Amino acid sequence: MKVSIEVNGRAVAEEVPDRTLLVHFLRDTAGFTGTNIGCDTTSCGACTVLLDGESVKSCTVLAAQADGHAVTTVEGLAEPDGSLHPVQRAFREQHGLQCGFCTPGMIMASVSLLNDNPKPTRDEVRAGLEGNLCRCTGYHNIVSAVIDASGQEVDR
Numbered sequence: 813m814k815v816s817i818e819v820n821g822r823a824v825a826e827e828v829p830d831r832t833l834l835v836h837f838l839r840d841t842a843g844f845t846g847t848n849i850g851c852d853t854t855s856c857g858a859c860t861v862l863l864d865g866e867s868v869k870s871c872t873v874l875a876a877q878a879d880g881h882a883v884t885t886v887e888g889l890a891e892p893d894g895s896l897h898p899v900q901r902a903f904r905e906q907h908g909l910q911c912g913f914c915t916p917g918m919i920m921a922s923v924s925l926l927n928d929n930p931k932p933t934r935d936e937v938r939a940g941l942e943g944n945l946c947r948c949t950g951y952h953n954i955v956s957a958v959i960d961a962s963g964q965e966v967d968r
Contacts, residue, residue: 820888857944908957
């Protein structure tokens with residue numbers, strides 16, 4: 813089937829098998845490899861992207877379900893001049909990147925969280941990111957990054 817998706821502001825239309833997952837469409841067809849495949853079971857959140865502004869785990873969405881919609885990946889957050897999105901910048905500054913494998917999904921889930929709740933508490937950040945796993949076990953810096961991105965003071 814032919815699928816047409818706006819990815820990071822760019823129209824991508826390709827013939828794909830009906831059962832193609834959105835994550836595979838993004839990585840293999842559209843070439844946006846910032847979205848990682850962690851578990852293929854919706855457990856880890858490494859594949860989180862924004863679908864029409866809402867965070868979704870792209871390993872549980874068919875590309876056909878995204879047909880005619882807009883998807884934003886981590887590559888789509890930075891400005892055209894390369895300046896980082898405030899959440900990306902806060903992850904770098906608060907050392908929330910760690911090994912980096914979960915980072916794209918964490919950043920996308922954080923952007924969605926901050927869109928819904930611009931001034932979350934640390935507990936609200938932890939609850940908002942509970943669908944994303946960091947196997948480095950370092951959530952403290954990730955939570956600090958989200959607090960920083962929200963413009964609140966980061967307590968140490």
